[in-house]
Amino acid sequence: MLTEMRRSEDWLAIWCAGALLAVCFAAVWWSRPERGDGQGSEADPVAVSNPLKPYLAKPASWEQSVLEAFYRPASGDAAAKLTFVGVLIVGGVISGLFAAALALAGQSAGAFLRAFPWVFLLATLAYTLAGHAVVKAYNLEYALWALVVGLIISNTVGTPTLFRPAMLTEFYIKTGLVLLGAEVLMSRLLALGLPGVFVAWVVTPIVLVSTYLFGQHILRMQSRSLNMVISADMSVCGVSAAIATAAACKAKKEELSLAIGLSLSFTVVMMIVLPAVIKAVGMSETLGGAWLGGTIDSTGAVAVAGAVLGDRALEVAATVKMIQNILIGVTAFGVALYWVTRVERKSAGERPSVREIWYRFPKFVLGFVAASIVFSLLYAMLPGGPELVDAVIQGSTKTFRGWFFCLAFVSIGLETNFRALLPYFKGGKPLILYVCGQSLNLCLTLFMAWLMFEVVFADMITDLVPTAP
């Protein structure tokens, strides 16, 4: 057991992410302002800042010159922004942390340290491509560009052997997912009361399971894991759900890439079409917002579509999507358990023992759940908990999490040959699965949103979402 905790990738991911969470929380905790009289006031929340925030960055959004992504000169009252320093510091921290982890596991830290700058450079390039304001406006997320950058290299000159020690896709993903766990705060589940829970947590599992069963028994998809990843990214919340589910069911990297490609393609269309439909049929802002939040895969696209309808729709849509985001932990845990107990059964009828389940269960999922529980408790129970946890996430861990996923997608692209993706398009089953599942999602979400927001809890809605924010 101790050897496994020192050598297995899942445990190393937990230690690395745990170390980052601990250091970031400690930095915020020790730098929080003291209340002079020791008596806090709920009406006067403490202004908490993260001292690490100025030193951790990703390439910034830019419009005219790519240099804006790394440096903005001082203007007026605003100080100069040296984003490239934050980028270099993040790179340094990740390389040091992972080199130490690999050394602990008895692997070559030296080879990793020689390779990492190149992979990190490609991730920086991917972030820069994704950071152009017009690219962002169409929800073309960094994951897509990270894949493309890697694919271009691997399918032209070929991936240099030098890069391979730092192409640690699963390690990056698992570490990023444990960090993501700290952003899954249980107290936010009731942000929209019971109506929000019904739309986000009742409809979503029904759509997920129905789409998976449809894929297995009607479409007869060859790959269960591809089926599961597409079902999850379509029903839960897009890229982040796809990553968590793919790791939980040990999906192939090509399957994750395909699922994300499908999700992003349809998201752009739905982001434009759905608000137009809502306006055309005269749906209320609340109902329209709930429908958008429960169906459009990506958080950013949900916000765009909601804002087109109005402030109330934006609030409802973004909150429903946030409640769905919280479902990621449960989804990853449930999928991992299902995979270990049913899909990976050794022989027909032989149920794995508890010991076997524990052995095969992806431990990083436990790290994800533990991070969620710990930070949910800190949020709810510490004085100034919301401000402290928000400062930790917004100022540091969110940045690291994004970099880990970006590095993972670059690594996937570097390992993938275009020809490896072609078999998945045969027969068009992934596309049919997505379209059928999303159609069910659209119908069921609309019905549940109507039932909850316009019938059962209609009286409560004005209190939950006032007309004038």
Add this chain to the structure above:
Amino acid sequence: MRTRTPTPARTLKLAAVVAAAAAVWLAFLPWLARQPAVQERLRWLEVHGIDPSATFYTELPAMQEILRRQRNRAD
């Protein structure tokens, strides 16, 4: 993972892709961003605190304000 050896043809392919990407990102997209309709759209997104590329609620600037309002209402 299949190993590929860089050949002149493959290097030329990479160079062509890089040149095309540079033309799009360094020339076309900045020009597009200057167009009045696009500028209007980008400022609208900024004013509403929306990052369309956000993958999780913690990446959406508008969400912080929404959560603050919801906390105040709950209090």
